[in-house]
Amino acid sequence: MSDERDEHTGSLYEAVGGIEALRRLSNTFYDGVLADPLLAPVFANFTTTHIEHVAVWLAEIFGGPARFTDELGGHQALLRTHLGLSITEEQRDRWMELMAVAVGNELPEDELLRRRVLEYFDWGTRIAKDVSATPVGADLGDPGPTPRWGWEGLAK
Template structure:
């Protein structure tokens, strides 16, 4: 029986994610709802997001090799006061961009990918509200194919 590839490998790896995030953030800069949120992002932002998503989807640890990548990502959202309008626009624009750049579109992959984007974007909104504190630690989420117990696997040590 063949080994099941990670979502990262299935979608084509870092270069495909970098193509997606580069085009996505180009569009974000032109979007009236999202451009104010990302007005101060640096030129490396698409690469950092590609590395974060890649790690979550089973790729190499490139976002933050220290092991605190998830805490670092949470920290980027603190006190941003994001709402559902921004979350939904981010989600819709990312999926449209995924289609336009030719990201894998088979139902099994897209189901897992959309599941992660829903979960992650809703978590970003929660962590962006006033009074949320940065946790001392938080394991990097690991997302995989849907299976009994759900697609989200947070403990990969087993």
């Protein structure tokens, strides 16, 4: 039996369907988040611009254009948006549940693709939760470049 990765080439960005698919994913996801009593308070300052920024972030993470780094401040800026949010594990778990629903509704029916995308979200939400315990204005140091996620998970 061949390795299931053999049939997957190119970037996750290409496989999900590019920026338009990531915009649909973000829209579907945030429709659920903003209606959820557990998560809505975390997004009290939510704007529709947030959806576009998330799509642009995901595009870069998954191997698409580096617009988040070039135009929106990169990894440091993303981490800073989570400062002081005090995300709980219950909120992180619910976030993942809603994202799994959005992935199921918006991404191609490709088990490995969906698994890799959800693995990224699991990894990223753990970091967001940890960073959220840090006070607003704190120095995060240099988090390094924006990570990249592919068919093998986090690029080394």
